[in-house]
Amino acid sequence: MKSCNSDCCVPCEADIVAIVDKCGRTECNLIPILHELQRSFGYISDEAMETVAAELGITVSQVHGTATFYTLLYTRPQGKNIIKICDSPPCHLQGSKAIQAAITKALGIEPGETTLDGNFTFEVVSCMGLCGVAPAIMVNDDVYGNLTAEAIPEILDKYAACSCCCGEGC
């Protein structure tokens, strides 16, 4: 099978096989492979999981079970920007619930959801190791700590989709 050369974001089988080859064709490389798939395609599709399973000679349920175990791996398309809020005890005690409510208010989505324009996905995660600056969120790879609910709109504005006329989300 051959890569289709188009710019589509759907992984072709050949692309997935290439990733498997790059990471190493053994079961113990499953997690690096899943990471790489996500880096390349934003999420790990059902088709990608089936191909990986076939390539590694393991079952699809095993690949899917592994992918769904890790909160940082996505099996569904995600928004352009991913907001993660920690709700482990340190953040919880420091008021993460209020931060969560502020995000929901600003974007109109609950944790686990994606905005209609596909710009934001919002999710609750376990400890991100940011207890020192609790309550904390991450937007993509950026860390925001010592948060108050008031600080949220300004932070989110930085990632807002452009509202110009091009429709490309530039």
Next chain:
Amino acid sequence: MDNINVSIDGIQVSIPKGSTVLDAARAAGIYIPTLCHMDGHKPLGACRVCLVEIEGGRGALQASCSFPAADGMVVRTNSRRVHNARKAVVELMLSAHRQDCNACNRTLNCELQDIAKRLGIRENRFEGEMPPRIMDTSSPSIVRDSSKCILCRRCVEVCQNVQTVGTLFAVDRGFDTVIAPTAKKELTEAVCVACGQCVLACPVGALYEKSHIDRVWEAIDDPDKHVIVQTAPAVRVAIGEEFGLPAGSRVTKKMVAGLRRIGFDKVFDTDFTADLTILEEGTEFLGRLKNNGTLPMLTSCSPGWINFIEYFYPELLPNLSTCKSPQQMFGALAKTYYAEKMGVKPEDIYSVSIMPCTAKKLEAGREEMSVVNGLHDVDAVLTTREAAQMMREAGVDFVNLPDEPFDEPLGIATGAAVIFGATGGVMEAALRTVYEVVTGETLENVNFEAVRGLEGVKEAVVKIGDIEAKVAVASGLSNARKLMDLIMEGKADYHFIEIMCCPGGCLGGGGQPIPTNDEVRKARMEAIYAEDEGLPIRKSHENPAIRTLYEEFLGEPNSHKAHQLLHTHYTPKALWPTDVPLDEVKTK
């Protein structure tokens, strides 16, 4: 091998290096509760009820099922600290468990209930949120109830590694974890061969067979129905366990009496059509040998295996014998030959089978399994466990039942048919007949020891006249897979292969009494061969009722009529059907 010395609760034991603390405790005769542990499998370490204290360790309690024992180690299994920790583990499990023991199919045979009792749990200390209940009743064979699941993963181990089907795995994490097919699909949307090995593995009531008990009671209570029952070979050496008898108790005639007590009009034997299978399959095999047909020929009596090959090796379907399984041959004859003989209309016959198997339920429902006017050949399939349950409901005192014989003529069978219940039995039965048919000589020693026993793959070369027949036998689908891979790679020069879906053959089927483990399998296997030895006729072609059946009805083996009634065809199935949407992910 080197031994190490370990002290457990003050008892000194010497055990081989590489043993776990649990092994050591067992050697010392000390009971440690376990839930996720399965003998003969690598430790899963999932449940934590097997905690023990290791002196001089880091202080944390350790899971004895996976903790390696070391020389000089001092272990305590019965301190207050250990007891309280185990108790808390089980109490937490129960806090997310739908505790309706009285309505649960596993009550009084439940490992969780047993451990809760041993630990003295009397109240629900931790009441809280329950995970949502997922009831999957989609499969004709297996029911999944997540509200009973304790996430021990024993079913996963069996489904992934023993059967290599890979249906079940843990999906999501933490409180949201469910043991389910990929993406929480239902069993019928996933690839499941309905073998029921997961049911045998489950310590609790989270996996069980789809019950046919109600429909059978209904038929028995209907005065217009002539209700007949057939019993598979492996049931008679296992059903006693349901009534407290030791594994391997031979209770064939009590079973017959018990089935009469609950109201079946005739009690027949699947062994009758097992003998018939040998004549049909043996003839088919000789035909393939003579006419350069597709070899190796693969046996077709195990419906879980049929599902497996349809999914995983569709290229090899031409190798599969076209013979229906004995259950389905019986069903086909019940509504034709037997109906005619008795002068009963086929639609008034209700045909029930008692099977050691959950896949037989699926098989009976296959649309090609109908020879008369769209009627099912087999109307209901009860597992060994369900048959015992019906006897219990009817107040049958099984242990004290008198011995009673099967009804005639569909209850007449040979020793060759009984051994169908053990891995290697179909092969041995076939060899007994094929040898005599080909050579015209009498087989002096009918025992083919090389194909007996619990090993996963067995091979033998048998000289039949001037043919050197190379045969192989596999039980458990991981072993079947090994042989199929060899065939696919062109590395197998066998003539004939017997495959049974379940480890040990039908005696270890997914519908058998729980527990079914290697020790139990062995005992049932011994009983099967003892039944064979005890029968006056031990070769299928000498069964007088089968001879009459051919004379009166079928003509000869593989005749046109035999083909119409007793043979079938197979359909390749798609793997990993992706057209089914994954679980809903909320998107706004």
